Amino acid sequence: xxxxxxxxxxxxxxxxxxxxxxxxxxxxxxxxxxxxxxxxxxxxxxxxxxxxxxxxxxxxxxxxxxxxxxxxxxxxxxxxxxxxxxxxxxxxxxxxxxxxxxxxxxxxxxxxxxxxxxxxxxxxxxxxxxxxxxxxxxxxxxxxxxxxxxxxxxxxxxxxxxxxxxxxxxxxxxxxxxxxxxxxxxxxxxxxxxxxxxxxxxxxxxxxxxxxxxxxxxxxxxxxxxxxxxxxxxxxxxxxxxxxxxxxxxxxxxxxxxxxxxxxxxxxxxxxxxxxxxxxxxxx
Numbered sequence: 545x546x547x548x549x550x551x552x553x554x555x556x557x558x559x560x561x562x563x564x565x566x567x568x569x570x571x572x573x574x575x576x577x578x579x580x581x582x583x584x585x586x587x588x589x590x591x592x593x594x595x596x597x598x599x600x601x602x603x604x605x606x607x608x609x610x611x612x613x614x615x616x617x618x619x620x621x622x623x624x625x626x627x628x629x630x631x632x633x634x635x636x637x638x639x640x641x642x643x644x645x646x647x648x649x650x651x652x653x654x655x656x657x658x659x660x661x662x663x664x665x666x667x668x669x670x671x672x673x674x675x676x677x678x679x680x681x682x683x684x685x686x687x688x689x690x691x692x693x694x695x696x697x698x699x700x701x702x703x704x705x706x707x708x709x710x711x712x713x714x715x716x717x718x719x720x721x722x723x724x725x726x727x728x729x730x731x732x733x734x735x736x737x738x739x740x741x742x743x744x745x746x747x748x749x750x751x752x753x754x755x756x757x758x759x760x761x762x763x764x765x766x767x768x769x770x771x772x773x774x775x776x777x778x779x780x781x782x783x784x785x786x787x788x789x790x791x792x793x794x795x796x797x798x799x800x801x802x803x804x805x806x807x808x809x810x811x812x813x814x815x816x817x818x819x820x821x822x823x824x825x826x827x828x
Contacts, residue, residue, distance in 0.1 A: 548677045550717050551575075551693040553700055553709035553749070554734060554742070557634065557662060557670045565631030567704065568638055568660045568672070574700055575658050575674040578692040583654045583676060584644065598642055599651045602627045605637035607664060612636070636662050653679045661718045665731040672700075673717040683713065683790045690789040694747045701749040702776050707737045709749040713789065714822040720745070721822045725813035733809065740807045744800050745785075745823070746792040750807075752779035758807045769796075769803035792823060801825040 553571075558564045584598060600620035604627065606613045615630075617623035620640060630638060639659035646652035655677045662670045674696065676682075682689045693711045701709055714721040719730050720743030733742045738753040750758070758764060764783065765773045772784035785800050786792045801808070801824075813824050 548675060549682050549689055549693060549711070549713050550673060550675045550715050551697050551709070551711045552671060552673045552715065552717050552720075553697065553704075554707040554737060555670050555672065555705065556707065557668050561632035561634055564634045564670075565628055567670075568631045569628050570703070571660070571672045571674075571700060572640060572658050574696050575656075578696050579656060579674070579676060579689070580642070582688045582692060583656055583678075584642065597645055599645055600643075601641045603637065603639045603641070604630045604635050606630075606633060606635040631660075634662065636664065653677055659717075663731050665729075666734055669731075669734045671718040671730070671734075675717060687789070690746075694784070697747060697749060698774075698776070698782050701780050701782065705778060706749050706780060707734075707751050708742055708754070710743065710745040711747040711789075712743075712745040712823070714824075715743070715745070721824055722809065722813060725816070725822060725824055726809060726811045727814070728809060740809060741804060742809075744804050744808065746789050747785070748783045749776070750781050750783065752781075754807050755779070755781050758804055764803060767799070767803035769799035797823045798825055 555567065558567060602617040602620060602623050604615045617627065620642065627638065627640065637659060639657055641657045643655040644652045656674065658674045660670060660672050674693065676689060690711065697709050697711055700706065710720065712721065716724055722743035723730060723733060730742065737751065739757050741750065741754060755761060761773065761781065764770060770783050770785055771787055772782065774782040776782055786796050813826050815826050
Protein backbone atom coordinates (compact mmCIF):
# COMPACT_ATOMS: atom_id res chain seq x y z
CA UNK A 545 0.00 0.00 0.00
CA UNK A 546 1.22 3.50 -0.80
CA UNK A 547 2.30 5.37 2.32
CA UNK A 548 0.78 8.78 2.93
CA UNK A 549 1.32 11.77 5.17
CA UNK A 550 -0.88 14.79 5.83
CA UNK A 551 -0.72 18.26 7.37
CA UNK A 552 -3.94 20.09 8.29
CA UNK A 553 -4.91 23.45 9.80
CA UNK A 554 -8.30 24.86 10.83
CA UNK A 555 -9.20 28.53 10.45
CA UNK A 556 -12.21 30.72 10.91
CA UNK A 557 -13.26 31.64 7.38
CA UNK A 558 -12.14 35.18 6.49
CA UNK A 559 -15.04 37.55 5.88
CA UNK A 560 -13.45 39.00 2.75
CA UNK A 561 -12.65 37.09 -0.41
CA UNK A 562 -9.27 38.80 -0.76
CA UNK A 563 -8.22 37.52 2.68
CA UNK A 564 -9.45 34.02 1.80
CA UNK A 565 -7.46 34.05 -1.43
CA UNK A 566 -4.29 35.24 0.30
CA UNK A 567 -4.62 32.56 2.97
CA UNK A 568 -4.98 29.83 0.35
CA UNK A 569 -2.13 31.29 -1.72
CA UNK A 570 0.25 31.46 1.26
CA UNK A 571 -0.62 27.89 2.29
CA UNK A 572 -0.08 26.58 -1.23
CA UNK A 573 3.22 28.36 -1.74
CA UNK A 574 4.52 27.27 1.68
CA UNK A 575 3.70 23.60 1.05
CA UNK A 576 5.27 23.71 -2.41
CA UNK A 577 8.41 25.37 -1.08
CA UNK A 578 8.97 22.70 1.57
CA UNK A 579 7.74 19.55 -0.16
CA UNK A 580 8.08 19.42 -3.94
CA UNK A 581 11.84 19.02 -4.26
CA UNK A 582 11.86 15.93 -2.05
CA UNK A 583 8.82 14.47 -3.79
CA UNK A 584 9.57 15.27 -7.42
CA UNK A 585 13.23 16.26 -7.57
CA UNK A 586 14.90 19.64 -7.86
CA UNK A 587 13.46 20.37 -11.31
CA UNK A 588 10.86 22.75 -10.10
CA UNK A 589 9.28 25.64 -9.39
CA UNK A 590 6.35 23.28 -10.06
CA UNK A 591 3.81 26.08 -10.38
CA UNK A 592 5.53 28.41 -12.81
CA UNK A 593 7.28 25.90 -15.02
CA UNK A 594 5.53 23.11 -16.89
CA UNK A 595 7.07 19.67 -16.46
CA UNK A 596 6.26 16.90 -18.91
CA UNK A 597 7.11 14.29 -16.27
CA UNK A 598 4.34 15.50 -13.96
CA UNK A 599 0.57 15.29 -14.08
CA UNK A 600 -1.07 18.43 -12.72
CA UNK A 601 -4.69 19.41 -12.16
CA UNK A 602 -6.65 22.18 -10.43
CA UNK A 603 -10.19 21.76 -9.09
CA UNK A 604 -12.70 24.34 -7.83
CA UNK A 605 -16.03 23.37 -6.26
CA UNK A 606 -18.60 26.13 -5.67
CA UNK A 607 -22.13 26.11 -4.30
CA UNK A 608 -24.48 28.08 -6.55
CA UNK A 609 -28.21 28.26 -5.87
CA UNK A 610 -28.01 25.09 -3.84
CA UNK A 611 -26.10 23.18 -6.53
CA UNK A 612 -22.44 22.21 -6.60
CA UNK A 613 -20.56 23.54 -9.62
CA UNK A 614 -17.23 21.84 -10.40
CA UNK A 615 -14.48 23.26 -12.59
CA UNK A 616 -11.33 21.31 -13.39
CA UNK A 617 -8.22 22.50 -15.23
CA UNK A 618 -5.50 20.21 -16.55
CA UNK A 619 -2.06 21.77 -16.29
CA UNK A 620 -1.21 23.83 -13.23
CA UNK A 621 1.22 26.45 -14.60
CA UNK A 622 -1.11 27.93 -17.21
CA UNK A 623 -4.17 28.01 -14.93
CA UNK A 624 -2.66 28.84 -11.53
CA UNK A 625 -3.64 32.52 -11.59
CA UNK A 626 -7.23 31.61 -12.51
CA UNK A 627 -7.23 29.10 -9.66
CA UNK A 628 -6.18 31.67 -7.07
CA UNK A 629 -8.63 34.28 -8.36
CA UNK A 630 -11.43 31.81 -7.59
CA UNK A 631 -10.55 32.27 -3.94
CA UNK A 632 -12.22 35.69 -4.06
CA UNK A 633 -15.57 33.86 -4.06
CA UNK A 634 -14.57 31.65 -1.08
CA UNK A 635 -15.60 28.37 -2.79
CA UNK A 636 -16.38 25.10 -1.01
CA UNK A 637 -13.19 23.48 -2.24
CA UNK A 638 -10.01 24.45 -4.04
CA UNK A 639 -7.44 21.75 -4.73
CA UNK A 640 -4.18 21.40 -6.61
CA UNK A 641 -2.77 17.99 -7.54
CA UNK A 642 0.73 17.13 -8.72
CA UNK A 643 1.71 13.54 -9.48
CA UNK A 644 4.38 11.56 -11.21
CA UNK A 645 3.64 9.85 -14.51
CA UNK A 646 4.15 6.16 -15.10
CA UNK A 647 5.96 4.82 -18.16
CA UNK A 648 2.67 4.49 -20.05
CA UNK A 649 1.76 8.11 -19.31
CA UNK A 650 -0.88 7.32 -16.68
CA UNK A 651 -0.99 9.07 -13.31
CA UNK A 652 1.22 7.46 -10.69
CA UNK A 653 3.31 8.31 -7.65
CA UNK A 654 4.55 10.29 -5.85
CA UNK A 655 1.43 12.41 -5.50
CA UNK A 656 0.74 15.70 -3.71
CA UNK A 657 -2.67 17.26 -3.13
CA UNK A 658 -3.02 20.73 -1.59
CA UNK A 659 -6.54 21.87 -0.76
CA UNK A 660 -8.80 24.38 0.97
CA UNK A 661 -12.17 23.15 2.25
CA UNK A 662 -15.30 24.96 3.41
CA UNK A 663 -18.40 23.16 4.61
CA UNK A 664 -22.04 23.89 3.82
CA UNK A 665 -23.10 22.94 7.36
CA UNK A 666 -20.46 25.17 8.98
CA UNK A 667 -19.40 27.85 6.44
CA UNK A 668 -17.73 29.93 9.14
CA UNK A 669 -14.93 27.35 9.24
CA UNK A 670 -12.31 26.38 6.67
CA UNK A 671 -9.60 23.73 6.66
CA UNK A 672 -6.35 23.78 4.70
CA UNK A 673 -4.70 20.45 3.94
CA UNK A 674 -1.77 18.91 2.12
CA UNK A 675 -1.46 15.17 1.55
CA UNK A 676 1.49 13.31 0.05
CA UNK A 677 1.54 9.71 -1.12
CA UNK A 678 4.71 7.80 -1.93
CA UNK A 679 5.58 4.36 -3.25
CA UNK A 680 7.76 3.67 -0.21
CA UNK A 681 7.36 4.30 3.49
CA UNK A 682 7.82 7.86 4.73
CA UNK A 683 8.47 6.64 8.29
CA UNK A 684 12.24 6.21 8.40
CA UNK A 685 14.79 7.98 10.58
CA UNK A 686 16.10 10.08 7.70
CA UNK A 687 12.80 10.66 5.88
CA UNK A 688 12.54 14.37 5.01
CA UNK A 689 8.79 14.54 4.38
CA UNK A 690 7.55 14.40 8.02
CA UNK A 691 10.02 17.11 9.01
CA UNK A 692 9.07 19.23 6.01
CA UNK A 693 5.37 19.07 6.82
CA UNK A 694 6.07 19.86 10.47
CA UNK A 695 7.94 22.95 9.26
CA UNK A 696 4.96 23.90 7.06
CA UNK A 697 2.63 23.66 10.05
CA UNK A 698 4.89 25.65 12.36
CA UNK A 699 5.53 28.43 9.84
CA UNK A 700 1.87 28.76 8.92
CA UNK A 701 0.78 28.85 12.57
CA UNK A 702 3.37 31.54 13.31
CA UNK A 703 1.94 33.71 10.52
CA UNK A 704 -1.80 33.06 10.80
CA UNK A 705 -4.55 32.59 13.40
CA UNK A 706 -4.71 28.79 13.33
CA UNK A 707 -7.32 27.20 15.60
CA UNK A 708 -5.88 23.70 15.37
CA UNK A 709 -3.37 21.84 13.25
CA UNK A 710 -1.54 18.52 13.00
CA UNK A 711 0.83 16.35 11.00
CA UNK A 712 -0.16 12.68 10.83
CA UNK A 713 0.17 9.50 8.79
CA UNK A 714 -3.16 8.05 9.97
CA UNK A 715 -5.66 10.81 9.14
CA UNK A 716 -8.22 11.14 6.37
CA UNK A 717 -8.32 14.91 5.84
CA UNK A 718 -10.28 16.98 6.36
CA UNK A 719 -11.08 14.63 9.29
CA UNK A 720 -8.70 13.39 11.97
CA UNK A 721 -8.14 9.71 12.78
CA UNK A 722 -9.93 10.18 16.11
CA UNK A 723 -13.00 11.72 14.48
CA UNK A 724 -13.23 8.83 12.03
CA UNK A 725 -12.87 6.25 14.80
CA UNK A 726 -15.47 7.94 17.03
CA UNK A 727 -17.92 8.54 14.18
CA UNK A 728 -17.78 12.32 14.65
CA UNK A 729 -18.39 14.91 11.96
CA UNK A 730 -15.96 17.77 11.53
CA UNK A 731 -18.89 20.20 11.31
CA UNK A 732 -19.71 19.27 14.92
CA UNK A 733 -16.19 19.30 16.36
CA UNK A 734 -14.83 22.51 14.78
CA UNK A 735 -17.31 24.84 16.56
CA UNK A 736 -16.01 23.46 19.88
CA UNK A 737 -12.40 24.24 19.00
CA UNK A 738 -12.05 26.84 21.76
CA UNK A 739 -12.45 24.14 24.40
CA UNK A 740 -11.56 20.80 22.80
CA UNK A 741 -9.38 19.17 20.16
CA UNK A 742 -10.46 17.26 17.06
CA UNK A 743 -7.75 14.69 17.67
CA UNK A 744 -4.14 14.17 18.69
CA UNK A 745 -1.03 13.39 16.70
CA UNK A 746 2.75 13.38 16.44
CA UNK A 747 2.95 17.13 15.81
CA UNK A 748 0.19 19.63 16.63
CA UNK A 749 -0.66 23.29 17.04
CA UNK A 750 -3.25 24.23 19.66
CA UNK A 751 -4.87 27.59 20.40
CA UNK A 752 -4.60 29.49 23.73
CA UNK A 753 -8.10 28.54 24.92
CA UNK A 754 -7.43 24.83 24.46
CA UNK A 755 -4.03 25.27 26.08
CA UNK A 756 -5.70 26.66 29.21
CA UNK A 757 -8.37 23.94 29.21
CA UNK A 758 -5.64 21.28 28.90
CA UNK A 759 -3.94 22.52 32.07
CA UNK A 760 -1.63 25.21 30.76
CA UNK A 761 1.87 25.44 29.38
CA UNK A 762 3.56 24.10 32.49
CA UNK A 763 1.34 21.01 32.53
CA UNK A 764 2.16 20.11 28.91
CA UNK A 765 5.85 20.90 29.36
CA UNK A 766 6.13 18.74 32.49
CA UNK A 767 3.88 15.93 31.27
CA UNK A 768 6.71 14.02 29.60
CA UNK A 769 4.55 13.63 26.51
CA UNK A 770 6.36 16.15 24.30
CA UNK A 771 9.94 16.72 23.24
CA UNK A 772 8.99 20.26 22.16
CA UNK A 773 6.46 22.71 23.58
CA UNK A 774 6.98 26.04 21.80
CA UNK A 775 4.94 29.22 22.16
CA UNK A 776 4.08 30.85 18.82
CA UNK A 777 2.44 34.17 18.00
CA UNK A 778 -0.84 35.10 19.73
CA UNK A 779 -0.33 32.37 22.34
CA UNK A 780 -0.63 29.39 20.03
CA UNK A 781 1.55 26.42 20.99
CA UNK A 782 3.47 24.00 18.77
CA UNK A 783 3.71 20.47 20.21
CA UNK A 784 6.00 17.65 19.08
CA UNK A 785 5.68 14.25 20.74
CA UNK A 786 8.90 12.61 19.57
CA UNK A 787 12.02 13.61 17.66
CA UNK A 788 10.91 11.60 14.61
CA UNK A 789 7.64 10.21 13.37
CA UNK A 790 9.14 6.72 13.47
CA UNK A 791 9.50 7.03 17.25
CA UNK A 792 5.83 7.94 17.69
CA UNK A 793 4.73 4.44 18.69
CA UNK A 794 2.34 3.02 21.30
CA UNK A 795 4.02 4.37 24.45
CA UNK A 796 4.42 7.86 22.99
CA UNK A 797 0.82 7.86 21.73
CA UNK A 798 -0.35 6.88 25.22
CA UNK A 799 1.60 9.76 26.80
CA UNK A 800 0.10 12.31 24.39
CA UNK A 801 -3.40 10.93 24.94
CA UNK A 802 -2.98 11.19 28.72
CA UNK A 803 -1.58 14.74 28.60
CA UNK A 804 -4.41 15.99 26.37
CA UNK A 805 -7.24 13.92 27.89
CA UNK A 806 -9.06 16.96 29.37
CA UNK A 807 -9.57 18.45 25.88
CA UNK A 808 -10.30 15.32 23.83
CA UNK A 809 -13.79 14.23 22.73
CA UNK A 810 -15.26 11.64 25.06
CA UNK A 811 -15.76 8.12 23.79
CA UNK A 812 -14.02 4.88 22.92
CA UNK A 813 -12.58 4.77 19.41
CA UNK A 814 -13.76 1.87 17.31
CA UNK A 815 -10.90 -0.36 16.19
CA UNK A 816 -10.96 -1.11 12.48
CA UNK A 817 -8.65 -4.00 11.47
CA UNK A 818 -8.42 -2.50 7.99
CA UNK A 819 -7.02 0.70 9.52
CA UNK A 820 -4.81 -0.80 12.20
CA UNK A 821 -2.12 1.81 11.58
CA UNK A 822 -4.18 4.49 13.33
CA UNK A 823 -2.12 5.89 16.20
CA UNK A 824 -4.87 5.99 18.83
CA UNK A 825 -5.54 4.77 22.35
CA UNK A 826 -8.53 2.44 22.17
CA UNK A 827 -10.04 3.17 25.57
CA UNK A 828 -12.33 5.81 27.06
